[in-house]
Amino acid sequence: MSKKQCLLVRYRDFLPVTPQTPIITIGEGDTPLVRSQRLEREIGCGELYFKLEGCNPTGSFKDRGMVVAVAKAVETKNSAIICASTGNTSASAAAYGAVCGLTVFVVVPKGNIALGKLAQAIVYGAKIIAINDNFDKALELVRALTQKHHIALVNSLNPHRIEGQKTAAFEIVDALGDAPDYLFIPLGNAGNITAYWRGFVHYKQAGKAKSTPRMMGFEAEGSAAIVRGKVIPNPKTVASAIRIGNPASWEKAVAARDESGGVIDYVTDEEILSAYKLLAVKEGIFGEPASAASVAGLIKKAKSGTDFSKKKVVCVITGTGLKDPDTALQSAHTLPEIPADLETIEKVIAQG
Ligand code: AN7
Numbered sequence: 001m002s003k004k005q006c007l008l009v010r011y012r013d014f015l016p017v018t019p020q021t022p023i024i025t026i027g028e029g030d031t032p033l034v035r036s037q038r039l040e041r042e043i044g045c046g047e048l049y050f051k052l053e054g055c056n057p058t059g060s061f062k063d064r065g066m067v068v069a070v071a072k073a074v075e076t077k078n079s080a081i082i083c084a085s086t087g088n089t090s091a092s093a094a095a096y097g098a099v100c101g102l103t104v105f106v107v108v109p110k111g112n113i114a115l116g117k118l119a120q121a122i123v124y125g126a127k128i129i130a131i132n133d134n135f136d137k138a139l140e141l142v143r144a145l146t147q148k149h150h151i152a153l154v155n156s157l158n159p160h161r162i163e164g165q166k167t168a169a170f171e172i173v174d175a176l177g178d179a180p181d182y183l184f185i186p187l188g189n190a191g192n193i194t195a196y197w198r199g200f201v202h203y204k205q206a207g208k209a210k211s212t213p214r215m216m217g218f219e220a221e222g223s224a225a226i227v228r229g230k231v232i233p234n235p236k237t238v239a240s241a242i243r244i245g246n247p248a249s250w251e252k253a254v255a256a257r258d259e260s261g262g263v264i265d266y267v268t269d270e271e272i273l274s275a276y277k278l279l280a281v282k283e284g285i286f287g288e289p290a291s292a293a294s295v296a297g298l299i300k301k302a303k304s305g306t307d308f309s310k311k312k313v314v315c316v317i318t319g320t321g322l323k324d325p326d327t328a329l330q331s332a333h334t335l336p337e338i339p340a341d342l343e344t345i346e347k348v349i350a351q352g
Contacts, residue, residue, distance in 0.1 A: 004030050007067055011167050014202060015068060016160060021075050026099055028063035029167055031055045033175045033314070038282040043299060045308040049180070050285055051172060054320030058120060060288075061168060061192060061318050062092035066154060068164030070096035073152035079103060080151045084138035086188065086241045087117030088319055093154050094124035105151070107131060107138040114240055114288065114324035134235065136246045139189075156191025157248050165192055169199025172314055173209045180213050181311040186293035186318055187217035187226070187264065188242035190253035196316070197256035213314070215262035217253060218297035220290075224266035226250060238269045238327060241290035241319065267296040275299060277331070279317070286321035286328075294318075 004010065006025035008017055017023075032052045040048035053061035070093070073081050080103040083093045090106035090113070097104035106121050110130035121128055131138055139155060146153040156162060173179055179200050185193050193215055200212040219227055223235030223243050232245035247253065257264050267275075272289055275296035279285045294315040302308055321328060338344055 007064060007164070007167055008071060011170060014166070014170070014206075015163055016072065018075070021071050022100070024067060024071050024074075024096070024099060026057045026063075026067075026095060028056050028067050030171065031168070033172060034285075036283060039278065039295070042282070043302045043308070045298075045302075045313045046310045047312045048298075049176075049312075049314045050279075050283065051168060051314055051316045052285065053168065053316060053318050054287060054291070058088070058091045058095045059116075059320040059323055060088040060092065061165060061316070062088045063096070064167050065156065065161030065164035065191070065195065066092040066096045069152070069154045069158050069160040070100055070102070072160045073102070073154065074100050076152070078150065078152040080105065081154045082107070082142050082146060082151045083154045084108070084135060084142045085113070085155075086135050086243060087113035087323065088241055089155065090126065090128075091117050091120035091124070094121045094126035097126065098124045103127065105129060107142050109134045109138060112240055112243065115326055116323035135189075135244050136235075139248065155248065156189055156194075162191060162195045162198060162249075165195030166199030166202065168316070169196045170203055170208075173200070173203050176312065179204070179209045179211045180314045182216055182298075182308070182313045183213040184216045184218065184294040184298045184313065184315045186239070186242055186290050186316070187219045187253065188223075188244045188247065188290065190217070190226070190247040190249035192316070192318065193217045193256050194249045194252040197260060200260075212260055213262075215256045215260040216297055216301070217257065217262070217264040218293040219264070219266045220272065220293065221266045221268045226253060226264050227266045237272070239272050239288075239290035239293060240324070241288060242293065263301070265297060265300070267293050267300055271296040271300060273327075273331070276321075276327075280321070285317060287317040288319040288321050288323045289327050291316075291318045291321075
């Protein structure tokens, strides 16, 4: 078994890593790119792959950017970091802040982050500030706070976050030998689509890829600010991670779309939940609802006539489904209690 170098070392030539940057890691990056077993044929793709970002140490893609942002915060002598979050950023900031001994403040919309993410922030020891408002307001507040106080902002407005997150595009090219034809990705605050696009472009410029993919970003219908071309004051969707009405990297996402010949569209909650279940039952992949927006987007485009039959397609599965047990359990039937004897269980099995 080969032992890979950590992300900051492996891609140091493409990252803002200097001799003064502390090399930290808790095992981020190098996530699996798995070939679809069943949906590839059912949707009608030439080749379909899933990039499993839920396999990062805190269960989402945020760790790639956070390792860079936190290393740079330590390098510039910050002793505290802060972020606004729909959940995953706070879990990641809490973990990387913990390993570096920093004080971590996370500002989250009260009652509106998935249970697993809150559990992570608690156990990693972050100071949790739950506000009676949404993510967009939380981000506005942390931006104002970091202008007044010497606390490092680790949202994706921090350019180091984007730099780190672009490494996922590098890994896809390294695995496939070139860029895919299409990259489907959920879109919330629009940092990740910006990061992937930058990664694909940088790799092509460095001669490591011949092409770049069309960037296909999907917002949730109830928070589709970019698609509708206006800020959504009260964003709504079952996919709490992307319940964002005023994406911080709006213009950069639009540039990624236009420069790549891609699309930014939305998917409904119904389409998200349907893709969420399909991924699990057809592929054995349990992503969180927001993650399923990429697959829902692919299904939507295939149904409306885009021909993927000779195309290489990658869907980014941005976070693990274990983060959001509530959504998972909502679709469960009540479990009947069965007496613990062989005969009864045999009867149940016989019913299939
Ligand atoms: C699983 O954690 O914004 O478009 O505060 O957790 O880069 O925002 C999370 C976003 C997709 C959207 N999938 O990415 C946060 C946060 C998952 C996510 C997105 C998020 P961006």
